[in-house]
Amino acid sequence: MEGFEAHRDHLYAVAYRMLGSASEADDAVQEAWLRLSRADPGDIHNIRAWLTTVVARVCLDMLRSRTARREVVLDAPLPGQGPDPEQEAVLADSVGLALLVVLDTLTPAERLAFVLHDMFAVPFDEIASILGRSAPAAKMLASRARRRVRTARADADPPRQRKVVEAFLAASRKGDFTALLDLLDPEVTARADAFAVPPGAPTRLRGADAVARQALAFSRRAEHARVGLVDGAPAILVAPHGRLTTALTFTIIDGRIAMIDIIADPERLARLAISPP
Incomplete structure (x- = not known):
């Protein structure tokens, strides 16, 4: 689907920052493609926003599952969909390894609110609908995550x-x-x-x-x-x-x-x- 391919890189960027794993980001993007293939085009007025919401919800479920299990078996990446290990390392460097590690210490809701709002400028009312919370509550989650990100610094000594x-x-x-x-x-x-x-x-x-x-x-x-x-x-x-x-x-x-x-x-x-x- 051409509409999906035009936004694949954006969706992958959202998923990677949410999950910190290339293979899991591939899975989230693939799930968004499957859901789009089953959706009624007449119900989608802004495909980029619709797909971003879908990927965010999929990532949120994956993060919550991670937290519940307390351990994760990493799957191999889907062939041809995401970066190879060398490209993944470049992507990690561009995001910042320390930031990815700090994001991994946030709750799933805090991570979603921070990533979507501070990195991708998604409005809080949309974030609230994904989380099933009010817009003020979403703002509070992002603020709490922002303080954690600002105060936590990788020790370079x-x-x-x-x-x-x-x-x-x-x-x-x-x-x-x-x-x-x-x-x-x-x-x-x-x-x-x-x-x-x-x-x-x-x-x-x-x-x-x-x-x-x-x-x-x-x-x-x-x-x-x-x-x-x-x-x-x-x-x-x-x-x-x-x-x-x-x-x-x-x-x-x-x-x-x-x-x-x-x-x-x-x-x-x-x-x-x-x-x-």
């Missing part, structure tokens, strides 16, 4: 970052669950590539409790782990017998770990700029 990463490794080695919880943001997300987890295991965990328990499981491999640098930032490098098998990179906001990326794919590891301990 390498020595302070290193202290947090070293404390995380030490707590993992000791099996100190309480210390791990103290280091993690309550809405922390841990993402792993397919090489880093057993077949069928979740590649994304959300929430301090789930991530801390996963870190306790990591303690069995922690004897081979050291703190080094990946792309200039403190990271944990796992290298049994001197061969690097896994790298854990961290996004730290307000002194707590907000995102952990677990990389074990040999091709991805080869592309990292790694400085050993």
